[in-house]
Amino acid sequence: MTKSRVFLLSAVSFLLVIGSLFSIVFDEEFWPFSPYPMYAKVQREPSVSELQLYGVTQEVPHREVSMRNSLRDSAYIEPFDQGRFRMALRKMESKPNPEKRSQLLNEALLDSMKRYEKLRLAGLHDGPPLQGMRLYRTERQLNAQTENADQADHRELIAEVEQG
Amino acid sequence: MLRQWWMRFWFEPVEPLNLGLCRILFFGAFFLFYLRSDFSAWGEVSKSFWMPVGIFEILHLSALSGGLLAAIQIIWKISLALSCIGIFTRLSTISSFIFGVYLLGLPHNFGKIHHVDALVVIILGIMAVSRCGDAYSIDRLMRRGRQRGGTSSERLRASGEYTWPVRAVWVMFALIFFAAGVSKLRHSGLEWIFSDNMANLLTRSINDGHPLLTWGVYLVQYNWLPQLLAAATVALEISYPLALFSRKARWIVVPSVFFMQIGIWVFLGPPFYQFLICNLFWVPWDRVSHKLTRRFHKLTRVAPYKH
Numbered sequence: 001m002t003k004s005r006v007f008l009l010s011a012v013s014f015l016l017v018i019g020s021l022f023s024i025v026f027d028e029e030f031w032p033f034s035p036y037p038m039y040a041k042v043q044r045e046p047s048v049s050e051l052q053l054y055g056v057t058q059e060v061p062h063r064e065v066s067m068r069n070s071l072r073d074s075a076y077i078e079p080f081d082q083g084r085f086r087m088a089l090r091k092m093e094s095k096p097n098p099e100k101r102s103q104l105l106n107e108a109l110l111d112s113m114k115r116y117e118k119l120r121l122a123g124l125h126d127g128p129p130l131q132g133m134r135l136y137r138t139e140r141q142l143n144a145q146t147e148n149a150d151q152a153d154h155r156e157l158i159a160e161v162e163q164g
Numbered sequence: 165m166l167r168q169w170w171m172r173f174w175f176e177p178v179e180p181l182n183l184g185l186c187r188i189l190f191f192g193a194f195f196l197f198y199l200r201s202d203f204s205a206w207g208e209v210s211k212s213f214w215m216p217v218g219i220f221e222i223l224h225l226s227a228l229s230g231g232l233l234a235a236i237q238i239i240w241k242i243s244l245a246l247s248c249i250g251i252f253t254r255l256s257t258i259s260s261f262i263f264g265v266y267l268l269g270l271p272h273n274f275g276k277i278h279h280v281d282a283l284v285v286i287i288l289g290i291m292a293v294s295r296c297g298d299a300y301s302i303d304r305l306m307r308r309g310r311q312r313g314g315t316s317s318e319r320l321r322a323s324g325e326y327t328w329p330v331r332a333v334w335v336m337f338a339l340i341f342f343a344a345g346v347s348k349l350r351h352s353g354l355e356w357i358f359s360d361n362m363a364n365l366l367t368r369s370i371n372d373g374h375p376l377l378t379w380g381v382y383l384v385q386y387n388w389l390p391q392l393l394a395a396a397t398v399a400l401e402i403s404y405p406l407a408l409f410s411r412k413a414r415w416i417v418v419p420s421v422f423f424m425q426i427g428i429w430v431f432l433g434p435p436f437y438q439f440l441i442c443n444l445f446w447v448p449w450d451r452v453s454h455k456l457t458r459r460f461h462k463l464t465r466v467a468p469y470k471h
Binding site: 001005006008009010012013016017020021023024027029030031032033034035036037038039040041042043044045046048073078079080083084085087088089091092104107108110111115118140142143 | 170171174175202203205206208209210211212213215217218219265269271272274275276277278279282283285286289290293323324325328332335336339340341342343344346347348350351352355356359360361364365367368371374434
């Protein structure tokens with residue numbers, strides 16, 4: 001091996017190690033380096049509070065449909081998956097400026113409805129046609145005996161859009 | 165002393181066979197894994213979702229149109245396939261890395277960074293600067309064809325070039341799992357282990373309908389069992405760097421963490437396919453291939469015919 005190759009590869013190794021250590025020490029994401037915080041926070045309470053998106057059907061009487069597809073979890077919201085989608089909405093919802101927050105959430109919900117319809121018309125899911133979308137903050141008790149992600153104990157409307 | 169250790173760890177001379185086989189398996193596996201993935205839909209998502217991660221912000225990268233993304237992903241997938249068979253290896257591994265950074269990084273700009281593919285991107289970078297095409301590649305065959313009869317058609321010599329990439333992947337594995345262990349202790353301390361945390365995580369995953377098996381229902385009935393799982397998780401993650409320096413530790417830690425990730429997939433839901441695949445760099449493929457070849461020759465040796 002030539003000296004210059006040893007130097008180059010050593011420099012790359014050094015960069016990889018320093019990049020990773022930097023992320024660990026400062027506990028920040030510098031993608032593709034990360035402190036890998038998945039599941040790092042203690043789940044103290046046997047309850048969950050999260051944002052949930054529902055579609056409002058065109059069909060009368062209007063009913064709410066969860067945007068979690070029972071067969072393919074993210075079929076209604078692709079290319080998002082549920083985790084990324086909820087986190088994105090949570091970041092918008094936590095904006096301190098109420099005007100900006102409302103504008104971002106409305107745009108996001110309208111865009112989600114547009115993509116839902118596009119996927120539906122392309123035959124990529126079999127959900128009903130929608131006339132609107134509603135975003136709720138929900139709370140539910142965890143129960144090991146059932147699958148209850150869509151059965152909230154409490155819910156609060158955060159944003160709502162309707163097809164213009 | 166430190167220099168000697170550094171040189172021995174990263175550049176101890178080995179033959180190129182192991183790295184060549186790692187290249188085939190890594191690029192082949194990810195070519196198949198991403199073959200049906202479509203990144204072009206990200207080009208149609210509203211700008212309200214755009215929350216760029218560091219590297220995209222620094223380089224002023226944005227989401228291209230669906231059509232351009234479709235074209236880029238075709239080039240990327242072809243690059244992965246070419247890297248696998250080792251044709252124009254330097255060019256194809258560099259293009260796999262550059263387009264891989266963009267395509268795999270793109271979804272992380274839409275609200276959340278998932279950590280499953282960061283290691284893939286880093287390994288693509290490692291392979292791009294390595295000489296992974298020196299063995300088991302079309303490039304090698306073509307070079308030998310051109311130089312038949314000359315001295316350079318001799319067997320490739322052992323070199324540190326073939327040690328470095330594999331060791332770099334090992335180091336990344338160690339840092340990643342160490343980071344995950346540190347994160348848990350930093351954010352939650354020992355409460356992460358000695359509380360209802362793991363029981364609540366198992367229950368939540370069942371509620372969300374994520375896990376492959378709902379055996380978590382039975383596990384959470386015993387207080388000590390989820391806590392034991394939590395303790396084992398943190399212990400394995402924190403001790404992962406030992407695998408770099410001790411062969412014995414390597415035999416324990418690496419398979420244990422591999423099965424831990426399978427456990428997370430089965431009981432909690434999130435699949436770590438990419439991580440599981442990248443574990444291939446821990447296998448000494450040259451030795452495996454020698455053993456298999458010897459066994460094959462033994463089996464196919466014609467036994468003397470007896471009347």
